[in-house]
Amino acid sequence: MTPSIDELQPTLPSRGLRLLEACAITLAFPVIGWLINPDDPLLLGSGLTWLLAIAPLLVGMRYGFALGFSSGLVSVMLMGFEGWWYHGDLLSDASQRLPVAIALILVGMVAGEMADTWRRRLQQMTVVHRAQSMRLEEFIRHYQLLRVSHDQLAERLAANPFTLRDALKALEAKYRALTPGGDMLRQHGSELLSFLALHARVQQAALIPVSRQQQLQPQSAIWFGGEIALSWHDPMLLACLEQRRMICLKSAMDQGINIDAAPLLAVVPLIDIEQRIYAVVAITAMPFIDFHRGHLHLLAVLGAQLGDLLQQAQHTLQGESTDHRALVAQWVRHARDHQLTSLLIAIDFSAQLSDIQITSAIDSIVSEQRGLDRSWVTQKSDHSQRLYVLLPLTKQGAFTIYAERLKETMAAQPGIGEACQHIVISCQVIDGRRSAKKLLLAKSRPEVSHAHA
Structure with a gap:
């Protein structure tokens, strides 16, 4: 010592x-x-x-x-x-x-x-x-307290390993397996509201369906945390439907909206990529510590995610295939409105590769996808195949690491080895400046249903 x-x-x-x-x-x-x-x-x-x-x-x-x-x-x-x-x-x-x-x-x-x-x-x-x-003694004590808190947090996360991305993935998979028929919001609206309340720490809220004419349907409202008296003609509700975006107390005051004695803290629209609002979530109670810009931003993103989920579920119920252009357009909108950068990876397989090699490479790539990642295969004009991989919420700097990991994974696959030189990996940044149509090749042929989410 x-x-x-x-x-x-x-x-x-x-x-x-x-x-x-x-x-x-x-x-x-x-x-x-x-x-x-x-x-x-x-x-x-x-x-x-x-x-x-x-x-x-x-x-x-x-x-x-x-x-x-x-x-x-x-x-x-x-x-x-x-x-x-x-x-x-x-x-x-x-x-x-x-x-x-x-x-x-x-x-x-x-x-x-x-x-x-x-x-x-x-x-x-x-x-x-x-x-x-x-000072050192005080720092050591705070450090020990922080270390214990970190250990407790690690134990809690180990007991609950599911993240928000995993929860969204599981919810989307459940909605894809729904059988046709029935009103989706009436049957599963309570589950959607509970999901939003759990992951956004909402204490009390109401999910109000919206008709195709963009009119509120208060008779079908679903409550979480207890029902209270709420005016269905509240200025914040009407402003959310008119502006098609989340309205909170601060934005309402900035716009001069009358909020005297208003019980609402925020109104979050469940809106899809086509700007259709399926429902609005009127939040009346949430922890004060969570009422800040970052958390409200999360509410807006979750509302858009649930809106896109409802759109995809309706397409599934109607027997329609997933529109990958709309999927890319969804993250183009998030990049434009919320500055959430994503990556669109294009992996081109040369015609010199056999079908077995291509299938093995695609399977290895798809098996390493994260929760919200999406992939699909298209045929190019020279009859070669291209695998698109959409990486939501990913910065451009991660592309180099991702490409190196993919090459190592494919090189380790039996039957590929040195054939990796016939595989080209390119990247496009989804930053909101280019539309989904420009990001995707306009002459791409219909998708081959080999790679899937």
């Missing part, structure tokens, strides 16, 4: 002990000199006053300016006493002794001042060290 600065700092003795030690050091050297040469105990006759200079130097370095200066004065007094004792005059040979006396006092003063200076700096460092130690 590394010692602290408090352990390294020298501990000074008490004041009385310091005075006693300073006197002892100052008088010890003259006594030693008297034992060596009783006729010249201070060794002044040798031309060097080192015996007297040692005491002020040691005392000054050890105890500072005051005791160093005092030790120098005592040494000067000893010089006077020595002159009086041996020569009968305190100032005998003043021309020699006066410079020595001044030198002794200066030695004690300089050594003591230097010791005091370094001691003050050491004390300053001690104060700073203690302050930093307190």
Whole structure:
């Protein structure tokens, strides 16, 4: 363990002990000199006053300016006493002794001042060290708390591994398996509202179906969290139908909409890619901490996702195939309205590859898709095949990593190996600037139902 600065700092003795030690050091050297040469105990006759200079130097370095200066004065007094004792005059040979006396006092003063200076700096460092130690201790405690919270969160996620993407995927798969017939919102509207409330932390809301004439149908309203009195002619509801986008309190105030005594916090439309509104969700209660721009943005995106899900489910019930152009157009709209970038990957298989190799490569690619990824195969004009992979909510920088991983996966497939050189992977960014028609090849032939979501 590394010692602290408090352990390294020298501990000074008490004041009385310091005075006693300073006197002892100052008088010890003259006594030693008297034992060596009783006729010249201070060794002044040798031309060097080192015996007297040692005491002020040691005392000054050890105890500072005051005791160093005092030790120098005592040494000067000893010089006077020595002159009086041996020569009968305190100032005998003043021309020699006066410079020595001044030198002794200066030695004690300089050594003591230097010791005091370094001691003050050491004390300053001690104060700073203690302050930093307190901050470090606080940081360690917060870090330990954060680590425990992170471990608890990891355990909770391990117990519930499904993400929002997985939940949307599962909901879409369930709606694809619906049998024709019946009113979808009447049969499954409560499930849609519960899904939105669960993933957007809504406490109370109402799902109000909208007719094809874009009129509210309050008689079929479905409530979550309890029913309250709500005006079906509320200005926020009408503004949502008119503007075909989510309306919250802030946007309503910015537009000058009358919201006096309005119970609504936000109105989220379930709107598809064709701008048809299937229903609106009127939110009347949600946690205050979640009522911010980012969370409202999530509500708008979920409303659009559920609207597209309702559109696809209706096509399924009517026996229609999935419109991949509409699927791309959906994310073009999200990129344009919500700045959510996606990628459209095109994987071209050369005609030199056999059908078995192409099938193996496509299966390996489709097996690694994420929850919301979509893929489909088209025939090009030269009879070669192209696999489109739609990667929602993916930045352009991820394409390089994705392409390298695909090449490694296909190279590891039996029967492909070096044939990977006949596979070309390209990328288009869905940023809202180009339409789905421009992103997809206009001359693409009808899809081959080999690769699917």
